[in-house]
Amino acid sequence: MQAEIITIGDEILIGQIVDTNSAWIAQQLNSIGIHVKQISSVADDPSDILIALTLASGRADLILVTGGLGPTKDDVTKQTLSTYFDCGLRRAPEVLAHVEAIFRRGNRPILEINRRQADVLEKSEVLFNEMGTAPGMWITHKERPYVIMPGVPFEMKHIMRERVLPRLRSLDGRVPVWHHTLLTGGIGESFLAEKIADIEAALPAHIHLAYLPKPGLVRLRLTAIGENQERLKQETQTFADQLKERIGEYFLADEDTTLEKLIRDFMQEHELLLSTAESCTGGNIARLITSLPGSSSMFEGGAVTYSNAVKHSVLGVKEETLDQYGAVSEETVREMAVGAKTVFRTHYAIAVSGIAGPEGGTPEKPVGLVWIAVAGKDHVTARKYLFGQDRAINIERSSMAALGMLWQLLNSEKDRK
Template sequence: MQAEIITIGDEILIGQIIDTNSAWIAQQLNAIGIQIKQVTSVADHPADIIVALTLASGRADILLITGGLGPTKDDVTKQTLAVYFDCDLRRDSKVLAHVESIFQRSQRPMLEINRRQADVLDKSEVLFNEVGTAPGMWVMHKEKPYIVMPGVPFEMKHIMTERVIPRLRQLEGRMPLWHHTMLTGGIGESFLAEKIADIEAALPHHIHLAYLPKPGIVRLRLTATGDDLETLKTETQTIANQLKNRIGEHFLADEDTSLEIVIRDFMQQRGLLLATAESCTGGNIAKLITALPGSSSMFEGSAVTYSNNMKMKLLDVKQETLDSHGAVSEETVREMALGAQRNFQVDYAIAVSGIAGPDGGTPEKPVGLVWIAVAGKNGVVTRDYLFGHDRAINIERSSAAALFMLWQLLNAEQGKHHRSI
């Protein structure tokens, strides 16, 4: 059974907002054995919406539509659907009472335009929306369900969770689907593919491998379809174990997670503390870590020492080190890491200094050159990287590289540890 998601709104097409609804809906449908055939975004234009519906109806068994259910003139979804389904709109008394109660509670005057929120497709079953004014609708058209929901994420999620998913679970034709994701680091996508080529080539026809790369990290996702979910889980775990053994030191976790989460959990479990000393990354490494719940148990703080003066003042970098070797050097990041470790009184410290770009480089130290040091219990490891000219990407790659170096040192000093599900 396959579904198509259609998101309606000019704001999506011009990049004013990011379509997070489709990703969330896809996750929920995959979990109950409904595959996504396609995701389509369309403007608030009736003709475009009808074309999208017509094309989707030819390739999907279920259509889910979000957006354009508001009361203003630019919200044209209901009127367009009435044309597509060749039906009228009716004002639903239960929805109207709900909308009126919302305005009464907020002591706001209710206009006719607000009452129109209670207008639903005559052919539809109302999917009641307790958390908003725009109801969802379920329409059976040519033996296919069309599920219409508001575009406001928390309203859509409420309707999906309370009204749609329980009903979809009752549909016949759903095939068990299982995703098993692994995390790898410190190896490029092409090198990783070459390393596991024979395992991938031997996969059975009902299991597929996907590569999901980002700077410094590649996720591997095994997707299996079949008749029995438990059998699929067992099969993918067996293959995951083969991949884990082949990948070796580049294997990070046997689940869909992030490197910063793996590090947080590792350090929490061992009572270890971390600090960062950042120059070209501008605090990005600290941001990645402190975005995680519970990071306060293992992260002490960060010094963003952009100037040489702050490197000396906060991290005890020597003036002669900067004069002799410069800010972007192995000697400087080593002293930065040791200074952070000492001054923050932590077990481990990361230091990064580089030329993020797009200018500021020299023939000897080009744009994209980054030095990273990690201080641990038994010493300091350092490494230089040469990235590209894009500033944002250089910061992201530097952060990922620094975290992977920390992970390697943690394993070397604390003993191997891998997460598994």
């Protein structure tokens, strides 16, 4: 079974908001064996919506639509769907009662425009929305199901979980799919591909390998399609084991996760504490760690020590070190890491100092030069990196490299007392 997702809204096309709905819906459909053929975004324009629906009906067995179900004039989805399906609208009593109750609870007057939220397609089944006023709709047209949902993400997710997915699981035509993801770091996509080329070439036709790169990391996703999911799991695990052995030191995890999550879980399990001292990354490493729930059990704190004076006064970096070697140097980041570990009283500390760009470089220390140090139980490791000219990418790559160095050190020291 193949599906198409259509998101409706000018705000998506002008970049005012990011369409996260499609990605989430695609994940849910994939997990139950429904392949997403295409994702389309269209403006709040009736002719564009009609064209999108017509094209989707020619290439997909299931069509899901989000957005444009609000009460204002720019929300034209219901009226356009009425034209497409050649049916009128009816006012659903159960939805109207729900909308009126919401306004009563808020002690707000209800207008006719609000009551119109209860208007649904005559041929549709109501997908009740406890989280908001706009209901979803399920309509079968020319033997093809259409699922219509509001664009507000938490409302859409509620309707999908409670109303749509249980029903989709009963449809015929779904094919079992299994994904197995490996996380690698410290090796570029092209080098990785060359390293595992023979393993990839030996994959059977029903197993596909995808490369999912981001700065500093590459995910390898094995996707298997067949009739028996347990057999697919066993097959992909066999190939995953081969890949892990070949990847060697660049292998990070046998799961679809993030480096910061791996570190959080490891340090929680072993009751270890972490601190950070950041210059060119501006606190981004601390942000990545503290964005995770439960990080307070392993992260003590961090310092953004941008100037030399603060590196000295907060972290205790020697003035003679800064004068002789400069802020972007192995000597400085080593002292920054030791200083953070001492000040915050942690088992481990990360330190980063570099030239993020686009200005500030010299022939000796060009833009993209970054030194990273990690202080561990009994020693400090430091490494030099030379990235590119883009400031944002340099910050991201530096952050991933620092976390990668910490992960390596954690694993090398895990058996030491």
